[in-house]
Amino acid sequence: MGIINTLAEQDPLNTIYINSLFPRLMARRCRHSDVKFIHITTDCVFNGKHGRYTEESPHDAHDIYGQTKSLGEPKDCMTLRTSIIGEEKHQYHSLISWAQSQKNKEVKGYTNHHWNGVTTHQYGKIISQIMKENLYKENLFHVFSPSDVTKFELLRILNSRFDLNLTITPHEAQPPIDRTLRTRKRLQKVLSIPSISEQVQQL
Template sequence: MKIFLFGSSGMLGRYVYSVLIKNYNVKCINRNQYDIVNDNDNIDKLNESLFDTTNEDIIINCCGIIPQKTKQNDYKTYILGNTLFPHKLESISKEKNARFIHITTDCVFDGKTGNYNEDSLHTACDLYGISKSLGEPNDSTVIRTSIIGEELFGKKSLLEWVKSNKNGEINGYTNHYWNGVTCLTLANFIKTMIDNGNFWKGVKHIFSKNIVSKYDLCCYINEIYHLNIKINKYEDTNAKNMTLTGEIEINKSIYEQICEINNNIKLT
């Protein structure tokens, strides 16, 4: 069995690769082989990157166009990368009778109510959230979650932002609520899922058992990484509750998951 991994150089993809490569034959599809935006019209190039896929294989999509690295009004890039590309991968996986795992985001919701389940109405009003919502395939294994982790490139994630303020001072939102998972936790979940052959069709949420504020999250990172940051409690004028509920609850606390990232894995 081979695992074809798209987005292996991104934040999540590097964790997924580092976990799966210990037990599986992982083939990373890089941008030279297929660029999800610039090669959008070249279906032959996409097929070529997956030419030796069989019915025993798995395709994992960790790619995504994110607002931290893309202009808010870049409609073409968001739609090509977040909406059309996942559906193309699903189509190819069906043709080859391979499994397809797609990772999507809690940002399909606007955060006004929280406690969103798999059937909650998508309420995103921004281009990123809408493009991700439209890009969720119906007949593949779709994981909807929210993640934090370390990055080798870009350094745009929340965790990297907190780390970049070592010995400094930041504000932490006390009324932004979250119960996502770390990239390492999600990567380990995907490995266990593959080990056990536990695939499904449609969307399932993966989330942590405890709910924290962004202030709490910043405090955890500060403590675990020994950053010596002064973190001020800050109440945003627009409260946000992005919490998820559903079938798959991770028992480890968010604090424990961040400790695991710091202690147990070195990205390459």
């Protein structure tokens, strides 16, 4: 839940309420009602200069989206930090929907943007497994794909899966960004998340 990064700057006050306060209020209410609450948060709490971030890594986002999401990570629920990609029905904020909107065109693929998030379909599976196998625990957990990919490599995977006929040229963006996640916690091993290529094939 939350206001996405492309819209956060347009309405800072509402972004603070939705991204920072609402998750904490929801977690408190659920705990008082003995209801399990799983909150999804983002790798954008990090500025992407270093990569391989663990749950213990200090937050260093400079933008309002990352800062408000950082403030909105309750400790009295299960918080899953990740990055997700999926298809959209209307606009093109996600990489998948943007790539689909560029069918038969030439696009740039960033070779120095590194990522290891999950698809929305896989995230649904993760939530289901947590509930079915009683893995719920009030804590912060990183969940991510087992291997890192560049945005260039990810575009190639999407191009093949959705038959987009894209001409993808490698390109170095400025600044380079690496928000890849790591963890020492057991949950990641238990979830056995498949490669991002396998996840995309399931969309």
